[in-house]
Amino acid sequence: MRKWKQMKVEKLVPKIRFQGFTEEWEAKKLGEILLKIGDGLHGTPIYNINGNTAFVNGNNLINGKIVINKETKMVDNFQQSKNDKSLNDNTILMSINGTIGNLAYYNNENVMLSKSVAFLETNKYSKLFIYQLLQSEQIIYYFINNLTGTTIKNLGLKIIRKTPCKVPKEKMEQENIGNLLKKIDQLIALQQQKIALLELLKKAFLQKMFASENQKVPEIRFVGFNDEWEHEKLVNLGHAFSGLSGKSKKDFGHGKAKFVTYMNVFKNPLASLLEVEPIEIDNKQHEIKYGDVFFTISSETPMEVGMSSVWKYNSPNVYLNSFCFGYRLDYNFDLNYLAFMLRSNDFRKKVIILAQGISRFNISKNKLLNIEIFFPMLKEQQKIGVFFEELDQLISTNNHKLTNLKSLKKSLLQNMFI
Amino acid sequence: MTTTTNLENGLFSAADALRSKMDANQYKDYLLGTVFYKYLSDSQLYTIAELLGEDEATLTQAQQLYEQNASNTDLIQELQATFGYVIAPEYTYTNILKAVQNHTFQLKQLGDAFNKLESTGKEFDGLFEDYDLYSKRLGNTAQKQADTIAGVIAAIGKLEIVKTSGDSLGDAYEYLISQFASESGKKAGEFYTPQKVSELLTRLTLVDKDYSKGMTVYDPAMGSGSLLLNFRNYVKHPDRITYYGQEINTSTYNLARMNMILHHVEMANQVLRNGDTLDEDWPAEEVTNFDAVVMNPPYSLKWSAAEGFKEDPRFAAYGVLPPKSKADYAFLLHGFYHLKHSGAMAIVLPHGILFRGGTEGKIRQKLLENGAIAAIIGLPANLFYSTSIPTTIVVLKKDKTDRNVLFIDASKEFEKVKTQNVLRESDIQRIIDTYQKRVDVDKYAHLATFEEIQENEFNLNIPRYVDTFEEEEPVDVNQLLTQMKAIKQEEAQLTDQINTMMAELVGTTPEAKATLDLLKEVLK
Numbered sequence: 001m002r003k004w005k006q007m008k009v010e011k012l013v014p015k016i017r018f019q020g021f022t023e024e025w026e027a028k029k030l031g032e033i034l035l036k037i038g039d040g041l042h043g044t045p046i047y048n049i050n051g052n053t054a055f056v057n058g059n060n061l062i063n064g065k066i067v068i069n070k071e072t073k074m075v076d077n078f079q080q081s082k083n084d085k086s087l088n089d090n091t092i093l094m095s096i097n098g099t100i101g102n103l104a105y106y107n108n109e110n111v112m113l114s115k116s117v118a119f120l121e122t123n124k125y126s127k128l129f130i131y132q133l134l135q136s137e138q139i140i141y142y143f144i145n146n147l148t149g150t151t152i153k154n155l156g157l158k159i160i161r162k163t164p165c166k167v168p169k170e171k172m173e174q175e176n177i178g179n180l181l182k183k184i185d186q187l188i189a190l191q192q193q194k195i196a197l198l199e200l201l202k203k204a205f206l207q208k209m210f211a212s213e214n215q216k217v218p219e220i221r222f223v224g225f226n227d228e229w230e231h232e233k234l235v236n237l238g239h240a241f242s243g244l245s246g247k248s249k250k251d252f253g254h255g256k257a258k259f260v261t262y263m264n265v266f267k268n269p270l271a272s273l274l275e276v277e278p279i280e281i282d283n284k285q286h287e288i289k290y291g292d293v294f295f296t297i298s299s300e301t302p303m304e305v306g307m308s309s310v311w312k313y314n315s316p317n318v319y320l321n322s323f324c325f326g327y328r329l330d331y332n333f334d335l336n337y338l339a340f341m342l343r344s345n346d347f348r349k350k351v352i353i354l355a356q357g358i359s360r361f362n363i364s365k366n367k368l369l370n371i372e373i374f375f376p377m378l379k380e381q382q383k384i385g386v387f388f389e390e391l392d393q394l395i396s397t398n399n400h401k402l403t404n405l406k407s408l409k410k411s412l413l414q415n416m417f418i
Numbered sequence: 419m420t421t422t423t424n425l426e427n428g429l430f431s432a433a434d435a436l437r438s439k440m441d442a443n444q445y446k447d448y449l450l451g452t453v454f455y456k457y458l459s460d461s462q463l464y465t466i467a468e469l470l471g472e473d474e475a476t477l478t479q480a481q482q483l484y485e486q487n488a489s490n491t492d493l494i495q496e497l498q499a500t501f502g503y504v505i506a507p508e509y510t511y512t513n514i515l516k517a518v519q520n521h522t523f524q525l526k527q528l529g530d531a532f533n534k535l536e537s538t539g540k541e542f543d544g545l546f547e548d549y550d551l552y553s554k555r556l557g558n559t560a561q562k563q564a565d566t567i568a569g570v571i572a573a574i575g576k577l578e579i580v581k582t583s584g585d586s587l588g589d590a591y592e593y594l595i596s597q598f599a600s601e602s603g604k605k606a607g608e609f610y611t612p613q614k615v616s617e618l619l620t621r622l623t624l625v626d627k628d629y630s631k632g633m634t635v636y637d638p639a640m641g642s643g644s645l646l647l648n649f650r651n652y653v654k655h656p657d658r659i660t661y662y663g664q665e666i667n668t669s670t671y672n673l674a675r676m677n678m679i680l681h682h683v684e685m686a687n688q689v690l691r692n693g694d695t696l697d698e699d700w701p702a703e704e705v706t707n708f709d710a711v712v713m714n715p716p717y718s719l720k721w722s723a724a725e726g727f728k729e730d731p732r733f734a735a736y737g738v739l740p741p742k743s744k745a746d747y748a749f750l751l752h753g754f755y756h757l758k759h760s761g762a763m764a765i766v767l768p769h770g771i772l773f774r775g776g777t778e779g780k781i782r783q784k785l786l787e788n789g790a791i792a793a794i795i796g797l798p799a800n801l802f803y804s805t806s807i808p809t810t811i812v813v814l815k816k817d818k819t820d821r822n823v824l825f826i827d828a829s830k831e832f833e834k835v836k837t838q839n840v841l842r843e844s845d846i847q848r849i850i851d852t853y854q855k856r857v858d859v860d861k862y863a864h865l866a867t868f869e870e871i872q873e874n875e876f877n878l879n880i881p882r883y884v885d886t887f888e889e890e891e892p893v894d895v896n897q898l899l900t901q902m903k904a905i906k907q908e909e910a911q912l913t914d915q916i917n918t919m920m921a922e923l924v925g926t927t928p929e930a931k932a933t934l935d936l937l938k939e940v941l942k
Contacts, residue, residue: 013926014926015925015926015927015929015930015933016923016924016925016926016930016933016934016937017923017924017926018922018923018924019922019923019924020922176919176922179919180916180919180920183912183915183916183919184916186912187909187912187913187916190905190908190909190912191909193901193905194902194905194909197898197901197902197905200893200898201893201898201902203890203893204892204893204895204898207890207892207893302881345889345890349887352881352887353881353882353885353887354881354882355881356769356772356773356877356879356881357769358768358769358770358807358808404940408937408940408941411933411937412937415930415933415934415937
């Protein structure tokens with residue numbers, strides 16, 4: 001007689017669940033737990049700028065909401081009814097073409113769906129639960145393995161219907177899970193808004209705390225400082241030096257020296273010590289020093305030319321990339337002040353006017369150094385510098401918090417679904 | 419009546435027969451040649467029907483009428499007088515199409531038809547040179563070649579191209595050319611200046627001018643001639659325009675000739691030449707004073723810049739020659755030399771001519787010192803099929819009494835249509851109005867004095883003169899505070915609610931219990 005090896009039966013329960021629920025979950029397919037699955041219009045509607053109905057694509061679904069932007073095309077109302085998909089309060093929208101899996105609740109907005117948006121109508125099973133279920137690793141994994149299309153990926157409606165999933169039998173348990181994760185989503189959204197507001201706060205101060213051609217003293221300044229600000233052309237305060245020269249492709253990617261990358265200069269008012277690349281030590285190159293300022297020379301749009309960055313490190317054998325030039329001050333400036341002043345509205349405006357070029361825009365080193373900068377005495381510079389640095393730190397702390405909240409959500413998704 | 423869109427689509431799908439066999443630059447000769455021949459033939463047939471009192475006749479009916487009346491010498495004379503050509507009944511497009519439909523079509527029939535027409539007069543001489551009926555590209559055997567051409571004739575045969583509204587055949591021709599331009603990329607772009615840019619150049623040279631008694635226009639790099647033909651739309655008496663044009667490429671030159679005929683320009687009113695504008699001055703002996711000079715020359719073309727050109731009257735006054743690598747100023751000076759004292763010239767060039775140094779800088783300075791530059795107009799990027807770079811229009815005059823230059827930054831005003839940017843009618847109107855008024859317009863135009871230009875070392879880069887910098891909106895501090903307060907409050911509430919719910923969670927395995935204990939701490 002043959003002996004059958006006894007199968008170990010995995011119990012269908014999640015690792016973490018709400019107390020009071022002990023029953024096993026059921027294995028289902030998405031097609032079984034949803035009332036309706038369909039997609040939008042295949043083809044192009046007749047657009048009408050003055051129409052009152054938004055023609056919605058997958059990329060209009062952002063963080064649970066339908067977001068209408070400048071690029072969104074409008075259509076007439078009657079076209080909407082012609083292609084009526086009977087969306088209602090129980091409908092979840094999901095992107096299925098190009099970007100896959102963006103979700104939004106449908107809240108009776110006046111929209112017409114394109115073929116890149118699927119509508120999923122719920123009834124017996126909790127809408128909140130299904131919305132989160134669609135974000136769980138198991139489901140996403142199944143979607144990704146079953147995409148069609150080469151450059152533009154597509155998730156077929158058939159695949160969605162066939163997607164296996166595990167669901168609690170009790171609606172109460174579904175609701176609880178959906179509710180908790182929804183609240184965490186809200187917290188994440190709040191955190192994002194908070195960061196945007198902090199950026200705005202910083203912008204408000206950047207607008208008001210620097211003197212300019214028109215205002216010899218700034219609108220807002222620290223208490224106790226009353227002197228008029230000085231002004232001087234950059235060329236009279238220091239001298240320029242060039243970035244890496246005489247290097248070819250093979251010289252990059254190895255060596256004990258480092259060079260500051262273009263993006264590092266472009267992005268950061270204060271250059272980062274981390275965004276550097278290796279290169280061989282070469283004493284013919286200009287070694288950068290604490291307090292040096294870098295400017296990008298060329299860019300794709302005039303608005304982005306001549307971006308500045310200040311180097312606040314004492315580190316040997318660091319050079320500057322060849323698409324930037326350096327500027328070394330002969331006088332003592334507060335470096336934080338310098339960094340933010342060079343990114344202030346007034347200074348940027350003077351730089352942008354100098355941009356010239358055809359397909360790319362360049363800036364002349366001499367012209368840039370001819371720009372006049374405004375500055376107060378060192379003590380006031382220091383105050384302003386520290387203030388903006390702290391504002392930046394506050395923003396970055398909040399960015400970290402955002403990352404942590406997203407990790408929390410991810411961990412719950414991993415543990416609360418099967 | 420056929421609408422323009424149908425005509426365009428019809429023409430474009432007629433190209434299907436050819437598209438698989440050759441690239442756009444080659445099949446355009448077949449397609450445009452066939453359309454042109456059909457146009458000549460159909461115009462004649464409709465006129466015959468009208469002359470015989472059958473205004474409503476179809477082409478087939480007109481063909482019958484023609485066959486019945488072919489021996490009527492009065493009719494033939496009338497045709498000769500009206501058109502300058504007479505296509506015999508057997509060679510009409512309609513008759514050839516019939517042969518195609520009856521499967522009796524032979525290439526010889528079409529070849530003979532072309533030959534007959536070409537021998538009619540100077541006007542048609544060599545026009546079908548590029549229409550190679552026996553090209554291997556059409557097929558390996560004579561039969562296959564005939565089949566391909568028959569396919570084109572049948573496809574175009576379905577279209578009504580004479581009784582169309584306004585200038586829709588001209589538009590459809592433009593459309594085809596633009597399709598060739600986008601299909602074969604840079605190569606084909608050289609013979610096509612987008613309609614709206616042509617319109618702008620034309621209108622700029624007509625500001626404050628009255629040419630009701632007639633005028634001469636010259637395009638030294640005319641391509642398909644559409645820029646020249648634009649003048650018809652903006653003067654009172656189009657029939658009093660005399661067109662001068664030169665084109666280096668023979669097929670394109672032929673295209674321009676067809677274009678002239680399609681637009682009913684009399685032979686007496688056109689002087690077109692197939693030749694190299696930079697190499698040898700032209701027109702040298704004929705009229706050298708043009709009321710309007712317009713051009714969209716190839717950008718930054720290499721040229722010889724030979725020493726001898728320093729003696730050339732076109733360049734002699736400047737003491738230096740444009741660099742070998744960039745003929746931009748050579749084209750500009752050529753056109754300017756041929757401009758009448760009271761005339762106006764408008765030329766499209768890349769931005770580099772505004773700020774490059776070297777001999778170009780010297781020529782620029784000289785032109786500015788002479789007060790020759792009336793306006794510099796920055797155009798949006800991506801207006802042309804051949805290139806996406808931003809371009810600029812330079813308007814030149816010889817009778818300006820000051821040395822001011824009007825700068826217009828029109829680079830931000832356009833409509834995006836698919837991948838191209840297109841000037842709207844309102845954009846063109848705004849440029850023309852501003853050019854006419856010559857006064858400052860905030861963030862758009864500035865009338866710069868000679869001193870200002872001198873201070874900028876004769877660098878004409880537009881941002882130095884027209885400030886288009888958008889001031890940042892001041893942050894609404896009130897709103898900022900309200901929102902921040904609301905967020906803080908909501909955040910506190912949510913965190914409480916989440917922590918309460920998380921307290922109700924249980925782990926179903928020992929590891930899960932440990933994980934959960936940590937998770938519960940995260941928001942505390």
